[in-house]
Amino acid sequence: MQRRTEHLPRIRDVAKAAGVSTATVSRALTVPDKLRHDTKARVLDAVRRLGYTPNAAARNLRVGTSKMVLVVIPGRGAPPFFSEVLHGIDTELSADGYTMIMGTLDGSPEKARRVVDLVFARHLDGVLVTSGHVPTIDGRSIADASVPLVSICAEIDAPGVPAVLVDDEACAVAQADHLIGLGHRRLMYVAGPKGNYNEVARYRGFLAAIARAGLARKDVCRHQGDYLFAGGVAAGRRFLAMREQPTGIVCCNDEMAIGFMKTVAQAGVRIPADVSVVGFDGIELADFCEPTLTTIRQPRFDLGATAARLLVDALGRRGAPAPQRIVLAGELIVRDSTAPPPKSA
Amino acid sequence: MQRRTEHLPRIRDVAKAAGVSTATVSRALTVPDKLRHDTKARVLDAVRRLGYTPNAAARNLRVGTSKMVLVVIPGRGAPPFFSEVLHGIDTELSADGYTMIMGTLDGSPEKARRVVDLVFARHLDGVLVTSGHVPTIDGRSIADASVPLVSICAEIDAPGVPAVLVDDEACAVAQADHLIGLGHRRLMYVAGPKGNYNEVARYRGFLAAIARAGLARKDVCRHQGDYLFAGGVAAGRRFLAMREQPTGIVCCNDEMAIGFMKTVAQAGVRIPADVSVVGFDGIELADFCEPTLTTIRQPRFDLGATAARLLVDALGRRGAPAPQRIVLAGELIVRDSTAPPPKSA
DNA sequence: ACATCCGTTGCAATCGATTACATAAGTGCA
DNA sequence: TGCACTTATGTAATCGATTGCAACGGATGT
Known part of the structure; x- marks a missing residue:
């Protein structure tokens, strides 16, 4: 006892x-x-x-709600991209008296299991899912529990789940068009993890852009990345080992772009004189690295805040969130990492 | 119903x-x-x-525990310094089946009130407090609830609360000694928020170092900062307006150091040729900014992980955590932002 | 004076799981 | 076979707050 x-x-x-x-x-x-x-x-x-x-457990048991919202985040800790998204979420949730629980997903089944259990244990009033990572274990998905869901930065295939995102495909076109417009003809695409929602959409945009520009397939290569600094480093190594190096690098996110830049710079490659790099996300780091990174700025705070508001509204109505798709604007920010390709190329 | x-x-x-x-x-x-x-x-x-x-609320009510731990973080979102601390916490907590709730404090009473209420509502099994920020409202502090507490990066004055931290004072001495050893005699100290635990300890170390080096008080100035990028920018502006500019800048954290560097560099000041800057914390950004920042690396992951372990152990024993003070090593990392002062100085 | 109604408050059921205690079934030994 | 003792399971109390319903008193209307 x-x-x-x-x-x-x-x-x-x-x-x-x-x-x-x-x-x-x-x-x-x-x-x-x-x-x-x-x-x-x-x-x-x-x-x-x-x-x-009042004792929270007793109240929760009786009234059947907990005023808690789970935020599912891929990766360990709080990756740079998500810090501002979290801030937006936290701001909106707090305003309505909700408390935020963080559920990080690192690919391990234990992590996934605990997240799924939390949902089915009715410990949560709602869930915010980022980047399409719907926790699932043993065939049970959090989308199966009758808990309101809102998706951030991705659409998920559960029916009727609202999504708040930017137009990844259009932004990826802007990325590629920027380099193509500068005169680059040999491009390398540094991809995100296989099958990732954003990766897929962005690659689609990339392909559309190069097709429209009439680039030959042999002038374009794709490097499999992971959204992490390490993936950018690997891409940089591969670049250094290539016979005919591309002059323009399109990265699926900023972390990889910065890893790439750091790696090739150490080998004496000059950016943007020798090679141009463009990132995606607009994390703080992109404005402090050397050179500063041309990238797509996502409205990170607003992505989080909007999604949280959607969820809170749905919870207030005690119903499922109205299914909708809110697309916020992403924006190409031109900085110092891009320039026309070297003459010799 | x-x-x-x-x-x-x-x-x-x-x-x-x-x-x-x-x-x-x-x-x-x-x-x-x-x-x-x-x-x-x-x-x-x-x-x-x-x-x-099993329904979580029912179980919690009956057994009197929730397997939830609150992490109290100052500032909005998840500041760069804390991302790795959170990662460490999350890793340890997960291993024992605990779930992490984030409570951000932005100085508003509503935020503080909700955090305090969570604790007194017995919604939590334990609390991790960072940087000495013990949420308090209307004279009620979370230290008054009989909930196990562990303090990270600070000691708090509630009795019997274990603390996991680095020796701020010694590290601050290392910061200052590094510049002094390079020959700098005119220093500026960019401080953290007034009364902040780390700020106080670090300033104490700074003063001890300049006293030992026999620097005159008139050769040293203190700028009131806020740990934020903005504070560093303000410090930079002040620096630019000074008649007799210091040659060495000791910053209480990395964010301010980077804000400072960016500001003065835009005005044509060369780092480290004209002025040297040293930071504190060792956030990722410090290794990517231009120039790379000499700083004190804190074992951020371990700070979080160790504290979480302490708390989990205490919860397992169903007792208060054994009061203790664990000091982890901080380390001076010399990079490109520091060099001997210009000859003319 | 009596019926009616409204605004306050109390009584007791209820949420869903855990667990002390009771009980039934099984095991070993003389 | 009978008794002590262990093991497996069921019964029902319990955690602490919320809330439908009943009860009560005072005001109003006829």
Whole structure:
């Protein structure tokens, strides 16, 4: 049996202190208008004196909600891209009294299992899913629980789930067109993890752009990346080993772009004189690295905030979120990492 | 009355399906060894068939724990310094089946109130506090609830709270000594927010170092900062406006150092030829900015992981954490932002 | 004076799981 | 076979708050 080490006050202690029933205490805290003035005053005074806070588990059990929202994030810790997204989410959620739980996914089944269990344990009122990573284990997906979902930065194939995202494909076209417009004809595409929602859409945009520009397939290569710094480093190594090096590098995200730049720069390659690099995301780092990185700026804060608002609204209506697709604008930011290709090329 | 939109299975549904009592179902999931083989098999099969997950609120209410840990973080979103700390925390917590709740503090009373309420609502098994920011509102502090606490990157004045930190003062001495050793005699100290635990300790170290080096007070100035990029920018502006500019800048954290560098570099100041800058923290950015930043590397992952382990151990023992003070090593990383002062100085 | 109605408050059921205690079934030994 | 003892399972109390319904008192209307 658990021992109550410190007798934290319960509702019945407050009731006794105020000389009323527990029902009245509960009402004083939730529907104060329905009480007589003096009763309410007496109760609230007792609440303050005893330092009473309603037990969350008991309330959750009774009312069937927890005021908690899970945010599912791929990768370890809080990757640079997501910090601002989280900030946006946190801001909106807080405004409505919701608390945020972070569920990081690193590919391990244990992590996925705990996330799925949290959802099915009804510990959560809603879930925000990023980048299409819908936690699934043993064939159970969080989309199967009847918990409101909103997707950020991706559309997921569960029916009726609203999504907030930028137009990855169009932005990828802008990336490639920028280099092509500068005169680049030999391009390398540094991809995200295989099958990743954003990767797929961005690659599609890339292919569309090079097709439109009439580039030959042999002038374009694709390097399989992972969205991480390490993937950019690997891409850089491969670049250095190539006989006929591309002059323009299109990276699927900023982290890889920066890893690439750092790697080839150390080998004496000059950016943008020898090779141009364009990233995707617009993380802070992109404006501080050397050279500063031309990239696609995503409205990270707004992505998070908008999705959170959608979810909170749905929860307030106690219904499923209205299925919709909100597309926010991404923007090409031209900085110092891109220039026309060298004459010799 | 709440409506059960989708009849998610309850323990009694499983009991019925397996032909046993609810007690047996509960035991099959928590103490499987105490059941006969065939009974256990029958129950677990029913659990799987129905897709049963125990309701978290009910369990929490009954057993008095939630397997949730709150991490209190100052500032909005997840500041660069904390991303790795969070990663360390998350890794340790996950390993023991704990879930992490993030409580960001932005100075607003509402945020503080919700954090304090969470604690007193017994919604949490333990709390990790960073940088000495103990949420307090209306005179109630989370240290008053009888919830196990562990402090990261600071000691807090509540009695018996374990702390995991680096020796800020010694590291600050190393920062200053590095510049002094290079020959700098006119220094500027860019401080963190007033009264911040780390700021205080680091400034103490700075003062000790300049005293030992016999620098005159007039050769040293202190700029009030805020740990943010903006604070570094302000410090840079002030630097540019000074008649007799210092040659060495000691920053209380990396973000400000980078803000400073970017600001003065835009005005034509060369780093490290004209002025040397040293930061504190060792965030990723410090290795990607231009020039790369000499700084103190904190073992960020380990700070988080160690603290989380301490807390989890205490929770496992169902007691208060053993009060202790774990000091991890910080390390001076010399990069390109520091060099001897210009001859003319 | 009596019926009616409204605003307050209390009583007790309820949310869903865990677990102390009771009980039934099985095991070993004399 | 009978008794003590262990093991497996069921019964029902319990965690702490919320809330439908009942009850009560006072005001109003006829």
